[in-house]
Amino acid sequence: MRWNEIDRQTCSVARALSEIGDRWTLLILRDAFMRTRRFDEFAERSGAARNVVADRLEKLVEADILERRRYQTKPDRHEYRLTDKGLDLYPVIMTLIAWGDRWHDDGGGPPMRHKHGACGKRMHAVATCSACGDELDPRETTATPRDANHDYWKVT
Amino acid sequence: MRWNEIDRQTCSVARALSEIGDRWTLLILRDAFMRTRRFDEFAERSGAARNVVADRLEKLVEADILERRRYQTKPDRHEYRLTDKGLDLYPVIMTLIAWGDRWHDDGGGPPMRHKHGACGKRMHAVATCSACGDELDPRETTATPRDANHDYWKVT
DNA sequence: CACAATAAGTTTCATTTCGCAACTCATTAG
DNA sequence: CTAATGAGTTGCGAAATGAAACTTATTGTG
Structure with a gap:
């Protein structure tokens, strides 16, 4: 079974892990709870490669665990914040x-x-x-x- | 940073995740709490490939989270049980x-x-x-x- | 003005790990 | 004699990871 099919298991742990059960994802979430909000901080603090950080942040946003929010324009820059689901x-x-x-x-x-x-x-x-x-x-x-x-x- | 260096972070989450922060590992632990004890059951219930199950079980034993215990001889067969650290x-x-x-x-x-x-x-x-x-x-x-x-x- | 810095990614490419099926080995059951 | 069981191991193509360099927009500095 490939990992992206794991959420077809009935078990809630399996479905939970399909969203957060990745090594770097959990480390990124740790940082989010320590008030980390920006891409470069997530990259440095987690220690994951930048492309991996980008991928995981995107997936966490898709899963509605993090919210990508613009904090300035010219140029547009975004930060990541825990949603209610994430805070939970x-x-x-x-x-x-x-x-x-x-x-x-x-x-x-x-x-x-x-x-x-x-x-x-x-x-x-x-x-x-x-x-x-x-x-x-x-x-x-x-x-x-x-x-x-x-x-x-x-x-x- | 490679994943096997992650335990060099000061953080306890990082060190905890270096042992259990793998997708399949957490699923295997879920099964261990559901009283799964044998290799084939872990393989089938978790859905992970057999070589991955073998690798993760070995690592969990090394980490003293599971104990590999012989339950019969001729031929020798072993089962995996949660240790105190695992039960925790x-x-x-x-x-x-x-x-x-x-x-x-x-x-x-x-x-x-x-x-x-x-x-x-x-x-x-x-x-x-x-x-x-x-x-x-x-x-x-x-x-x-x-x-x-x-x-x-x-x-x- | 030219140049460096900043933030948030993206791209490239070599190295690892995964996923799957098939195979092994010891022993018992039919 | 053959099949089944349990616990893995092996081989190989496909996918994911890790590191560094590159991009883009904009502001700050000499």
């Missing part, structure tokens, strides 16, 4: 950061410190149950397919 | 699922239903502040680098 990826990025901080500490602690404005404290993301608010544990949850089990992985 | 990716997968379910609904609701054993209810993942427990909002948090700002993206 915050939990994914923050849980990724929490995992990276936990398992890839270089000895000096997390390279970025995150402060929660509401409570004013340093924090990391914790994934919780939307029903009861407890922290999620993979051993404590069960997943059952909407339809018959064999449908889940089927490509439609 | 659950929040990432679950927030990805929540995002996919929200923004890629095909009209029939989420293809998988997740039930929280502790409270017994259907749920999705919510990312919360480890300090106060409130739901995270990208507009309500600030990130500041451990060192000077320009260090964050620097490749060491």
